[in-house]
Amino acid sequence: MTQIQLIVNGKKVEGNVEPRKLLIDFIREDLGLTGPHIGCDTSNCGACTILLNGRAAKSCTMFAVQADGMEILTIEGLATDGKLHPLQQAFHENHALQCGYCTPGMIMSSVDLLSRNPNPTEEEIRLGISGNLCRCTGYHNIVKAISSVAKSHIFVSPVKKEGRD
Amino acid sequence: MASSVTMHKEEARTAGWIGKRYPRKEDIRFITGNGLFAADIKLPNMAYVAIARSPYASAKIVRIDKKRALAVPGVVGIFTGAEIVEELDPLPNLLPSPYDRVRDFGIAVDRVRYAGEPIAVIVAESTYAAWDAMEQLDVDYEELPPVLTAMTGAKDGSPLVHENVPTNVVWHRKFTYGDLDEAFRNAHIVVSKKLKWHRFTSAPLEPNVVVVDYDARHGIYTVWSNNQRPAFNQAAVAKSLRTQANLLHFISPDIGGGFGIKNENYPYIILLAVAARWVRRPLRWVETRTEHMIASAHGSEINYEAEMALSKDGRILGLRAKAFHDEGAYMRREPIAAFNFIRHATMTYTFRNLEMDIYAIVTNKCPVGPNRSYGKMQQGFLVERLLDIGARKLGLDPIEIRMRNFVSSTQMPYETPTGAMLDGGEYAKAISKVAENLQYGELIKERDRLRKSGMLAGVGVSMGMDACPINFSSNRLINPKSTASGESEAAWVKIDEDGNISAAVGTSPQGHGHETAVSQIVAEVLGVSPDDVYTLPAFDSWTHPSTPHSGTYASRFAIAGASAVNGAAVRVREKVLRIAAHVMGESESNLDIVNGVVVSVKAKPGVSLKEIARLAWKDLANLPEKEEPGLYVNLVYKTPFKLPIDDQRGNFSLTYSYSASMVLLEIDPGTGMSKIRRVGIVEDSGNQINPMIVEGQIHGQLGHQLGAALYEDLVYDENGQLLTSTFKDYLAPTASDLPSYETGSIVTPSLFTPLGTRGMGEGGGAPLIACANALDDALTPHGMEFDGSYLSPVKIRNIVKTITKK
Structure with missing residues (x-):
């Protein structure tokens, strides 16, 4: 198990993950943010897309440990002050x-x-x-x-x- | 003809909500990431499931050794098919003898019949651990020669897919209408053609998901799944599990697209239910995309041998076709795709002589199941392709030849030779409008310019028909022992004691916007705003009304769902007005509900719905003496269907939406890549509850059908391995592959539904068929004809090579 620290939707989070755990599984299962989805196993469908350090990334295409120290924005964090983007x-x-x-x-x-x-x-x-x-x-x-x-x-x-x- | 059908006199009220482009109520949760899909369900103490599957298309299972797999850390249990089926009765199927000997459990016992067939259920503490264990599961197989096409499977001496069924041709019927000999004797020309309908799938973006929690105290299984007609499938699941349907608590939360495929995930519900009962823990299984492609359900695959007789002036005199359906390994809903030709066999045309000789053949491939425009677009393809070739041979314009064959609006309602009762429409107007929208003349000039610049280019037109919903008496033509007939849907509408309005319907939508459409209907009837109506989302068998036909399939919402909701709302309204009349000392006929207030034409002060609701629920002594308390109506709508006319005719759908589509297609001979330069469609689905949603459904048809025509193909190799098992090889089109759409609609209300609506959404395949016609138009100048429903870039390259060699 590996310790990771990230900023997700403006909040600091910590995780203890298997090195092989995909980032999408960390986001969905460990953080409970089920906005990003899984629609394929080949990085084609983009249902898992998040912003990673400000750029779009398919969170099924990388391991959670690779996102250590990075900043993530998911769909749940897009609306600000109760106002839709x-x-x-x-x-x-x-x-x-x-x-x-x-x-x-x-x-x-x-x-x-x-x-x-x-x-x-x-x-x-x-x-x-x-x-x-x-x-x-x-x-x-x-x-x-x-x-x-x-x-x-x-x-x-x-x-x-x-x-x- | 009109005398033999039920005509509804009841008319829609016109407060103006029905027919509005009302923004969808369900959007907000999806755009904020708060949708609730089945894979989002997480329960305390939950364990996770992986399904081990056969790598072979056909093989005997000699031995399964679980020892190494059970030693994998995190494994909770491993259950083979042989163990699980001890607890089960087989899944129901429609066919009579000899196919009824097949015992189909949704999991293999001692023989596998397609690559991807489930063989064991693996339960572990995480999905990762379950997959680890799957890799360690030792299975010995003895390979058998697979049957991989309908044509080889039908031959004498072919290996058998089911060893206890003596033939792979599990259903064969010839349907004959009119006088074919006479038709072909009088023909000026006969178009003879072998046509191939290719295998593809609508592939919803959300794969299948099942979560089961077994409550041993009450013997209740709670099932969260993305099954698109849970109430419909509940009986089959209960029967297989040897329990009662009322002990199954079925929930379909938000569903990420269905398109028919998600009717077919119920075998997994059964497998997980058994495993959940055994391990006494809630279980979750999420299908991967690859599993979805190899083992969910595929669209049908057909070889046609067909001929059409035409007169000199382009009138269709008769159509004769043999259709060989490759059904895959198990007949669960089938042969309905093969049989569905009957719903609108003659499409929008007047010809009376028709022969369809249908063969349903099992093969060692993924089973065929419902897929958007299930069996309907295929019949359109057959008729429209032959008619188009006929036009070319007769030197007639493709639009002109259709004009000469249309059923006219003055003939409506029109009974076709198969007994379908067309419910109104202006077919000529639809094709004229699409030609006008795309400036047909200019389009032809543009095609010619492209050809001069070295491109292959073609223009294609086609009609499409979407017959819906299903009169289940049609099953009697497949199996005389079937006792079903008609169909129904349930809804309730309630105004609670504080005046809050809610509604629910059994249709379990998958992106169809029923929360919005239902709210609009209820608002219209009760004189409130759709914002004042809370429509229950999704489906839950303990809170939603339902019937054995409930669900969203066969484009049935605007008929059955809308009629049920409308009927329930009308009864609530009637009761409100009766109570109001009593309170106000006024005649009901003088009353109306406007903005939530019951008002009189005599301009007396009104009484609010809220006040009527208080009376109805809480001030019971003040109610009219014979009035029951409450404002709550649960209504079951019976779609007005009859029994078959005879053993090959009947009206098996109530409404017949139709469309006309036109495309300009360009193919780069260098790369073989095709590009749709223009595509238009005009559809008539009768009165529209929400034109924005209707238009969205038409966009979706276009996306699916253009994708199917140009990019999507389920290809098996010579060993029965699916080569296109991911989105890397199965080319679901991206935004870059598709053009913007030029859509239009015309509205002729259905003669047979309370709201004048027709079922729509699936579409009749017009854009796909128009593409096939356009590909043919692109190839014929080079002396070649197109015989398929799909042309891959590779095939185009080969064709170009042939052309340049000439």
């Missing part, structure tokens, strides 16, 4: 989710996309979320939601300081 609001208003299973990862990838590129074209949006699969919406309204946030310039990066990647 503009992307969350836009997903709701544009009917950009149906079953909601891909949604947490999809929103976190969108956060990363707009952090890097505040004015993406439709093609750039589609490419930006191409690491996240959705089986319900055919992506149409997801693209619309992200585009609406970019066009109205209401995106706010949830990451306080510069990413350390």
Whole structure:
């Protein structure tokens, strides 16, 4: 077992994990944050996407011990002061989710996309979320939601300081 | 024709909530990461399950040695199929003799019949430990030659998938309507074609999950699963477990997509129930993606040998087809996919001569099960592909040939040769509208420009039909011993003593937005806002109403679910008005409910719903004498179905949504990659409860069907190993692979439902078939025809090589 320390959604957490434990399992099972999901075993679907030191990461693709000392933001930490993040609001208003299973990862990838590129074209949006699969919406309204946030310039990066990647 | 069907006179009230693009009530928990999915359930003292599976497509299990696996740290118990089935009765199946000899338990006992079939249940302190133990489980197999295609399985001398069933052709029926000889004698041309419908799956993003807790004090199993029709499956699970359905507490929390596949996870509920009872601990099993791909349920796979007779002016005179269905190893719901052609066999067209010769053949592959547009898009594919080829041969425009064959709106309701009663629609208008939206003429010019620039390019159109829900009397045509008929759904609506309104329905949604749609219906009837209605989420057999047909499958919500909720709300309203009339000294016919207040046309002061509710529950001496206390109505809606007309005809669905789709497809001959440049669809699902949700469902159909046409294929190798078992090889499309959609709708209310709604959501496969037609259009200028439902980049590259060699 290995001791790890991280900051998750602004709070300091400690864990005692098997070195082989995947970060997603640490987040879901040990921390009880069940917003990030698991949809595949090959890092294709992106349902487990979180922000790791400010950048989107698939938390099924790394071990919890690799995240030692890092800062994690999950979907649960995105709304601030009881107010939805503009992307969350836009997903709701544009009917950009149906079953909601891909949604947490999809929103976190969108956060990363707009952090890097505040004015993406439709093609750039589609490419930006191409690491996240959705089986319900055919992506149409997801693209619309992200585009609406970019066009109205209401995106706010949830990451306080510069990413350390 | 109209005299033989039930026409509903009851009309929707028009307060304006039904038909609004009301934002979804369920969204907030999902966008904040607070959805509750089955894998999120964690119970005290819980243990974790891994399922050991067969690596072979066909083999005898010679020996399972648990010794090394049991020594793995953290292992709680290991239970083989042979041990578990001692506690079980076999799962039910639909087929008569000889298939009814098969004893199917959802786990292999002494023989495995597909790669991925469960052989043992491993329980451990963590999922990691369970998987460690699985690696140490010693199993000796004796390999047998597998049956891997329907065509080889049907041959004399083929190895048998089930040794006690003397043939792999487990169901065969020829359905004949009209006079085929006459039709083909009069034909100007006959289109003969072998067509292949490929195997794919809707693959919901959330894999199957089962959590079971056994309460020995009461003998009750509490089951959290993502089964999409828990109330429906409860009886089968109880029977297999040799218990009573009312001792199963079934909960389906939020479900991460179902698409039919999640009807089929009930065998795992049974396996976990036995194991949970044995180890006396709550258990959780979460399927991996690979397990899902190899062993959940696949969509159907069909070889057609078909011919269509056409007149000189493009009228369909008759269709004759043999359909060979590769059913996989076990017939659980099957042969329903093979049989479902009957729901709308002649699609949107008027032809009367039809012969369908259906063969259901078991093979050593993953069992086939329900998959979005189950058996319906396949029939559309057969008819629409042949008609399209016919148009080309006759030199007719594909839209024009369809126009010449449509059932017209003046013929509605229209009885088809198989006994389907089409419930209204403007088919010509739908195809005209999609052509107008995509500027068909310009699209053809664009295709020609692409061709000149060196690309392969094609334009395709297709109709699709979504017949729903299921009249279960159709099962009698498969097995005369089946006694089921019709279908039903339950709902309750309640106003409590403080005036709070709640509603519940048995439909267990998987992303369909029923909390919103139900709230809109109740709000409409009770004269309040949808925000004033709390609709119970998900499904819990101890809190939600249900019937043996409950669940969301076969696009049934807008028919059965909506009608049940509407009916319950109408009865609550009637009671509110009776009590209000008594209190106000007014005639009920003068009363209405507006913004939560019962008001009179005579402009007297109104009485609030809250006050009526207080009276109804707490001030009982002041109630009208004959009125029972409370404002609570539990209603079971019977979808108006009849028995079959004869042994091959009947109206097996109530509503027939339809759509017209058009695509412009471009293929790069260098890479073989295809790109959808434009895609449009116009659908008519009758009155829409929430057009935003309806549109979302259409987007979802497009995503699934374009993916199936161009990227998704379940490929087995010569040993029966699934090669496309992960999202690395099974190419579920990403946002970059798909275009934006040009959707539209027309509304002709259904003639047969209380709200004028039609079932929708599954769709009828129009975009997929339009892609197939477009691929054919892209290849025919090069002297080649397309015969499939899917064209992989590799195959395209091979075709291009052939073309360039010429």
